[in-house]
Amino acid sequence: MNLAAAVHLASAPPVPHAQHGFLSPTGVEIAFLLVGLVTLGAALVTVTTRQLVHAALWLVVALGGLAVEYLLLTAEFIAWVQVLIYVGSVVVLLLFGLMLTKAPIGRSPDADSGNRWAALAVAVAAAVALVWVVVDAFRTTWIDLDGPAAGTTEVTGTFLFRHWVLPFEALSVLLLAALVGAIVLSRKARADADTTPAVHGKEGAR
């Protein structure tokens, strides 16, 4: 039945690239696969390493690999935005957070909580289910990467400022709110720091 469905899909109109085969990967596919393996490996090291700073540095590798994947998918603008925002600012913020919370430099044995085996079971089950569904659904679908790039800066600017102006502006308001919120949270903590002995005394009495 699966075969029949696949044949039906292959003869359906939305598949204009029926000349592709599974056993003849193109160069882009091989590059995508290799970079994807590096990205996935870096992500796995990120969530399993016991050295907190190394986790942040491996996250750089994973996010940079994803930027390369965006480039291979011809989404250039998003690739550079990924490099600028994620690798440039988010990882730096995470490293500052690790430093400010006095994270141990070496191996910390309690990086993983006690429910890691339940978490592993959930993650593996979700991975099996998702990969199965996705492969079964899109086994006869090919992305046409020839022709003009789908995500150059010109195309991005056109669709962003022609069709998505209102969400874009709303997003700037959200960023302002996040900025103010972060400042308020930090200020409140600093105001509490003045009365730290009283707070600690209360907690100790409790």
Next chain:
Amino acid sequence: MHLAYPAVLSALLFCTGLYGVLARRNAILVLMSVELMLNAVNLNLVAFDVWLSRAAEETLHSGQALTLFTIAIAAAEIGIGLAIVLAVHRNRGTSDIDKLRDTAEGPEPEGPDAEGPGTPAAEKAEASA
């Protein structure tokens, strides 16, 4: 390119992030795993947008627009999240989310902050104060 490559990679990255969120104990490591999950979703959005922008006559490029919005919201989220983690660290002296059990309903009525590992620090603070 076969669409299954980015879709499978995105699914595997999402599940990696899911494992990290569930299994990590440090709050900043949990935030890193959340970033991995968001990036998996971004990869999915970009791949499907590139596919659909070829298949459709007229496209709004909604996948790429949503990816840009997700990246911006992730930046805001990481800022707020780190501010919260730092505030918790200043108040409690730990960023270990397993020890933040004030609202937990469990078998022990007092919660681990009554007899947990946070108590010696509080006692030390009281003694020094």
